[in-house]
Amino acid sequence: MFGLNVAGLAVLLAASMLTGAGRIGTGQVVDYLLGAAGDAHLEMVVTTIRLPRTLAALAVGAALGVSGMLLQAVTRNPLAETGLLGVNSGAALGVVLGIVYAGAQTGGAYLAWALGGALLTTGVVLLIGARFSPLKLVLAGAALSATLTGITSALLVADPVTFDRYRFWVLGSLAGIPMDRVLAVSPAILAGLVMAAFAARPLAALSLGDDVAVALGHRPGRTRAAVTVAVTLLSAAAVAVAGPIGFLGLLAGYLARTVLGNRVGSRIVLSGLAGATVLLGADVLARVVMRPYEAPVSLLVAVIGGPVLIAVARSRSVSAGAGDLLADKAARGGRRIRVLPAGDRLRPRPSDTFPVRLGACSALVPVRSCLAAVALALLACAAVLAAILAGQSAMTAGQALDALRGIGTGGQVMLVQEIRLPRIVAGLVAGAALGLSGCLTQALARNRLATPDMLGVNQGAVIAIMISGLLSSAATLFEHWWTGPLGALVAAVAVFAISGGIGTQGYRFIVTGLAVTTLGGAVTQAVLAWNGLSAATAIHSWSVGSLAGRGYPVALPVAAGLAVLLPAALAVSRRLAVLRFSEDIGTVLGTSPRVTRPAVLALAVVLAGLAIGIGGPVAFVALAAPVLAARLSGSVRLPLVGAPLVGAALVVAADTIGRVVTSGAEVPAGVVTSILGGPFLLWTLLSDRRP
Incomplete structure (x- = not known):
């Protein structure tokens, strides 16, 4: 060998x-290397260009x-x-x-x-x-x-x-x-x-x-x-x-x-x-x-x-x-399905719920989940308020609140109502879509790390939108938001097909997604190099996740998608919750994994693709939002309401930090979440007991 x-x-x-790439023939190079005389151009190509890069390789x-x-x-x-x-x-x-x-x-x-x-x-x-x-x-x-x-x-x-x-x-x-860099x-x-x-x-x-x-x-x-x-x-x-x-x-x-x-x-x-x-x-x-x-x-x-x-x-x-996942969970005392005593089976309702009756209709309302949803909604409102007040302008908080009501100078009103408020709304809907998408994929794979950005889904949407933008004369990439779900779907199908199917457990399919993400990142970097500086700067800002210049027209498609897909996710939540235990239990309880899993994956992928169409791949929001929401609402139920609220708050907060953290420049929201999300991912890995 x-x-x-x-x-x-x-x-x-x-x-x-x-x-x-030049027109110098092979014979000329061979003759020169064998000692024959050559012109200055031939000498430059061989000794200044080709020899250093060969030694560097x-x-x-x-x-x-x-x-x-x-x-x-x-x-x-x-x-x-x-x-x-x-x-x-x-x-x-x-x-x-x-x-x-x-x-x-x-x-x-x-x-x-x-x-x-x-x-x-x-x-x-x-x-x-x-x-x-x-x-x-x-x-x-x-x-x-x-x-x-x-x-x-x-x-x-x-x-x-x-x-x-x-x-x-x-x-x-x-x-x-240059040769001096190789020698150095x-x-x-x-x-x-x-x-x-x-x-x-x-x-x-x-x-x-x-x-x-x-x-x-x-x-x-x-x-x-x-x-x-x-x-x-x-x-x-x-x-x-x-x-x-x-x-x-x-x-x-x-x-x-x-x-x-x-x-x-x-x-x-x-x-x-x-x-x-x-x-x-x-x-x-x-x-x-x-x-x-x-x-x-x-x-x-x-x-x-x-x-x-x-x-x-x-x-x-x-x-x-x-190691084998199931054996490891058994050895380490992982979650098991416990058979309740007969007395517990007769208990009429879970301890954290209370019944609500309206005539002939009744429902059990989860207390902790509702309180958590209220707290997270207040958190999102606080993030919105901070985003309205914060900025690098000389406007005070009182002036910003007055401008929100239409009081103040024309510049102040325009800054708040036409610049800050539209990008806040775009951040809210994009973050909510990412949070809900992450919640669905985590439940689908029974793995907290199974999120759109870790599975290559986000990168698939980025490539699709970027290619569509380069092939058209549109002024901005987010005008091609509709190609995001298509690219995300293609990436998701590829990752799960390669890794063994939607029901694959462990980390193997996440590593497959990482490979797809890395390859897509290399394509993105190539596009940045092939464009002019102004175009490359705009593409780079969007490709790392940014809300700069976003407004109501861009947020509208995602808001409409959320209005349709959130109820659909709530409709399949009970079936998805059953599948979190095992496919056998889901089948016994009347839930078909072959139908439920593709449907949930399609919902998650479309949500992620729509969000990326607005703000690009804002990293780690889909990972952090469901985990944080579950900490508040409990792990018994899927945080299908809490995760979108946390996601919305995170994106708006990250965008606000990016606007004020440096003077004279704006750090994209995706960069802020990348810097903070890396330690969060490490913490998630350290606290996860699966191999």
């Missing part, structure tokens, strides 16, 4: 030097391949990879901080700032890695990535010049990399590779367990520290050269593990060769697949890496590492 990989790498090296590919393999070995997790676990996002945040606050321009400066971000993120990953199963660790990495990416986006919003540079760099392109990071890559070689034997012992490693004379703590430094050096150097390229470490580690099994030393070598081969091959393909333009390397790697991630998540090794 080593010989085959080396031979393939040699072929790709030749192809990289001979391939380009080798160095970056080897670094990411080895770093991914090291993470997989030290965490004993075949899904560990610097891109998936947030290490690349930490390094990218470090580079952006360096550009914004220190004016970093050179490869050495990029490396220094990337090292800081990568070191911090790697330490967090290894700290939490021991507490999570393989699938949950990937989701924890997604939480870290979301927070770090949110902070990066907040910095870019206030600095258009840095954003213009960032949107090309974040693609992971190898085009135009070479010592860090060499140091990381040397440390990886010395860590081979300790890692092999550590794979047998800490006790065995100690008995063999190794120190697990020192080994993990050495791996942390090595991964930091390799990933930071790679990001500093070519930007964050995801999936490459997963691909290289998967190939090395499949071929060589548990031989750690040989896997380190093969993962480096495989990473270099894959990246160099993707770079060559990027130059020819869209001539005369160049495709993003990260997108091509993601096209290959996404299916590999799904395959690894479905593999027996990951399933075995996660």
Whole structure:
């Protein structure tokens, strides 16, 4: 296998030097490389353009391949990879901080700032890695990535010049990399590779367990520290050269593990060769697949890496590492269905309800749920009031309230009634739709993390709306809101079909959704790079979730959808509540899972697609809203009323924070929820007892 990989790498090296978008022939390049004289243009193309990017592909590919393999070995997790676990996002945040606050321009400066971000993120990953199963660790990495990416986006919003540079760099392109940047990071890559070689034997012992490693004379703590430094050096150097390229470490580690099994030393070598081969091959393909333009390397790697991630998540090794869900719940004292004594069976009504009778009609009204709904409605009203009063204008709170009633100067009345109030209404309906959608998908999958943004549904809607906008002459993307539900439906069908059906339990289908989301994110970044700065800025603001410029016409379709879909969700709530136990119990009680599950999924997907059509993918609202509502109303009943209220309050509050947190610039609501939602997702993972 080593010989085959080396031979393939040699072929790709030749192809990289001979391939380009220009009109220079292969013979001219060969003659020049063999010592023949050439003109200045030929010399520039070969020595200034093709040679540096070829060496960069080798160095970056080897670094990411080895770093991914090291993470997989030290965490004993075949899904560990610097891109998936947030290490690349930490390094990218470090580079952006360096550009914004220190004016970093050179490869050495990029490396220094990337090292800081990568070191911090790697330490967090290894700290939490021991507490999570393989699938949950990937989701924890997604939480870290979301927070770090949110902070990066907040910095870019206030600095258009840095954003213009960032949107090309974040693609992971190898085009135009100068030789001095490659040389500047070479010592860090060499140091990381040397440390990886010395860590081979300790890692092999550590794979047998800490006790065995100690008995063999190794120190697990020192080994993990050495791996942390090595991964930091390799990933930071790679990001500093070519930007964050995801999936490459997963691909290289998967190939090395499949071929060589548990031989750690040989896997380190093969993962480096495989990473270099894959990246160099993707770079060559990027130059020819869209001539005369160049495709993003990260997108091509993601096209290959996404299916590999799904395959690894479905593999027996990951399933075995996660354990059987039902057995784990039984062993840990998970929720069980308790058979009530005869006396309890005769109790006429649940203890938290009271009967309401109107003539011949009667109903049991849940006390706690009603009180929670009232409290959450007051919370939403408080968020609306704060949004009306808050802003960067010199208007006082009293003047804002007067302007709401039409009293005051024309500018004040216009600001409140025509700018703030319409976007508040848009935020309310978008947040309510996301909250209800998240509640339905969580109940459908019996998993608090099964939300539209974690399942790839939001990204499907984003791609559909973005493509529709680019193909038309409409001034704004949200005019194509109607394509959001279509794209969301396609993504949902794809995710559940790949992962094994709507009734799939555990985290496997969420990791599948993460793969779809990552691939869609790469497409979005490519679109940002292919458009002009003004168009890219508008698309970026919408693609992270923003209510800027939204008004009543945009909110109307979502409000109409809620008016129809919320009663439909309440109508199927009893059947859905039964399915939360098991499909067998649902069938016995007369609820058909084959009918109920697709119907509920369609409701959730349409709601998410409509919400994204207004404000873009406001992250984590669909996750947090049902969880917070259930905390207040209790876990016995689905919070189908409370979740929309919490979602509405969260979106309006996030939009308000984004408007006032920085002076002279507006941080999109989706960026605010990403920064705050990452820690919430980590807390949800830590409190969830399933594997």
